[in-house]
Amino acid sequence: MSIRDALRGAPTIFAMGGGGFTMEPDNPALDDFVLSLVDQPEPRILFLPTASGDPTAQITAFYGRFARRASATHLSLFRRHGSARSLADIVLEQDVVYVGGGSMHNLLAIWRAHELDDLLAEAWRRGIVLAGLSAGAMCWFAGGVTRSGGPLEVIEGLGLLPGSFSVHADGEPERLPVWLTAVRSGELPGGWAADDGVGLLFRGTRMVRVVTSRPGTAALRVDAIGEELVRHRIEPELLGADPSRPPTPAALAVPDEIRELRELRAAMRRG
């Protein structure tokens, strides 16, 4: 076991209703929070843009956000990267796997075709942090509500987390009723809905913390008791609001040589 493996904690998932570098280009609070979950001197973060078909703009935005904060790479399942390394080698050496939004239907189908679903479950069990927004957040749960094919529909996820998850609760309010109906009928198990900017942190399968990058947002816990829905509003902690708790301990503690290495790497990437 490497030192990196020894430093890993319990299985961790950070599920965002929306937000992070693809949706909040000027607000790094959620992405900094993701890095703060890792106790490594030079965190390794891998971006999976599969759900949107690996668009260049999304990949560029990822490096823009993370290249100076971490050892950042992305994994394309559509373009050859020329590396002879296996997917297992690439994924299991990471500290964080960050999954972008898009079509959850395509995301899961393509992961399964590459057997990446099993690999990500293994990464999770080993304590590699799984983070994501929208489709990249719902995928970890038993299910959610997607608009991959146009109209909103219930979709099954990988099931690492036992509840269901509904995203963009404030940004796309038409999702919520579809989700609530599915929970009431038992088509989906009870679970959480999150506004854009809100992230739920799970250790193991237990939800331990709710944070947000935007004031005035919330998460919702919903369970079906018989045919009745029991709703419970959760107030998130606003990130960056408490100066005694800096959101980016990892980034602040970077030694000079590592910072230089990152800048060099970023410059090489820019060519």
Add this chain to the structure above:
Amino acid sequence: MVTGRPPQIVAFGGGGFSMEAGNPLLDDYVLSLAGAERPKVCFVPTASGDADHYVVRFYRTFSTACETSHVSLFRRDRGDGAVEGDLEAHLLTRDVIYVGGGSVVSLLGAWRAHGLDRVLKQAWRRGVILCGLSAGSLCWFQEAVTAFHGAPTVVRGLGLLPHSNCVHYDGEPERREEYRRFVGDGVTPGYAADDGAALHFVGRDLRRVVSSRPHARAFRVEPRGDEVVEQPLAVSYLGDVERDLHAVA
């Protein structure tokens, strides 16, 4: 709709508008098979994740001479020309379905999730001409050699053609070795094609090999006794040989 055409597939080892800018020979060959004044051509860029620049290049190449459209499985509500509504009805009424390159594993995963594998089989049986390069070639075969992530490996394709396939045969020497080894180990015998060479199948049988480059090659790869034999196939160069010779001289 009955096209009156037999099932046909034109599988490029590499080439066409996305790899050979300014050389329309392979694409024109496919269009000539349609026998229509203004063929209806639909582009399927799934293997590239519906890359925008790829879709744009398709329209640039084909929209003057053809009735063009494309299928987007990632961005179904965006972009002029993207098929909306009944994808099946649209695909079954095309003359040509053109599949772009990228990852064949991602391609097949996404197609199966959307039921496109079934629709494309049906289109083929009805005489819609299927073509493509790289992943867009591999996908039609029983088995395909891909080296997208890590070492070369064999994946199952849609199986319209009961052979195996290896593309970019001239591009990477290790692929050639691996393909022969795979066939020796029990992978279905099949066909390998260089960049610029295209295998034209009518029904399940190879009818002709054409090329957009004078020296592009294609091979039948099969076991014979204890060996795996690479049998060169006759290739018809689609360009003007005389003119090319003068150009070289």
